[in-house]
Amino acid sequence: MDDSLITVKEVADYLKLKEQTVYLLARQNKIPSLKVGGSLRFKKSQIDAWLATTPKTGGQDSRQRVLIVDDEEMVREAMKRMVEVHDIQALAVSSGAQAVKAAQEESFRMVFLDLSMPGMNGVETLKALKDIDKELVFVVVTGLTGEDNLFRSVLDHAPVSVIPKPFTLQQIGGVLSLYFEDVKDVAYAPA
Numbered sequence: 001m002d003d004s005l006i007t008v009k010e011v012a013d014y015l016k017l018k019e020q021t022v023y024l025l026a027r028q029n030k031i032p033s034l035k036v037g038g039s040l041r042f043k044k045s046q047i048d049a050w051l052a053t054t055p056k057t058g059g060q061d062s063r064q065r066v067l068i069v070d071d072e073e074m075v076r077e078a079m080k081r082m083v084e085v086h087d088i089q090a091l092a093v094s095s096g097a098q099a100v101k102a103a104q105e106e107s108f109r110m111v112f113l114d115l116s117m118p119g120m121n122g123v124e125t126l127k128a129l130k131d132i133d134k135e136l137v138f139v140v141v142t143g144l145t146g147e148d149n150l151f152r153s154v155l156d157h158a159p160v161s162v163i164p165k166p167f168t169l170q171q172i173g174g175v176l177s178l179y180f181e182d183v184k185d186v187a188y189a190p191a
Helices: 008-015 019-027 044-053 073-084 096-105 122-132 149-154 169-179
Strands: 034-036 039-043 065-069 089-093 110-113 137-142 160-164
Touching (some): 008 019, 008 039, 008 044, 019 039, 065 073, 065 096, 065 122, 073 089, 089 096, 110 122, 122 137, 160 169
Parallel strands (some): 110 137, 137 160
Antiparallel strands (some): 034 039
């Protein structure tokens, strides 16, 4: 058995992942790692064992999907198209209640979430979704500013990325590339 220690770069090359993804997996304790002198290291034998026990999925992993929650149909559909052009599956819903139902029935990796919605607002939706899946990544897509109480309160419940409305294809692609592997690079084409 190989007990040699390898670096983040070596693990990324071995698993064909981005180094940033290896850091994320280690931080979330999804991949076996240890700290040596303040640096992240991995035992090759543990990586091999982890690979052997990781379930293989056919096609796209259900965790590689995005949930879009926005009460405005035009915004919701535009965002869905922008996500899907990067070769990532997306489900778009118009309310917090629909988002909770979807998360109970399916797995998602990321949620693009509007804050100002009738019924369940974005903060209530985030809390409910977090109760269902603590590993969800949240991206708040909003026209609200830091002075708004709703905007400030979302930060109390989970770390979030923020994309202002109106958003661009590059902003959507940029946040997707932080959390998904092999995000299709899409050249900007002005309308």
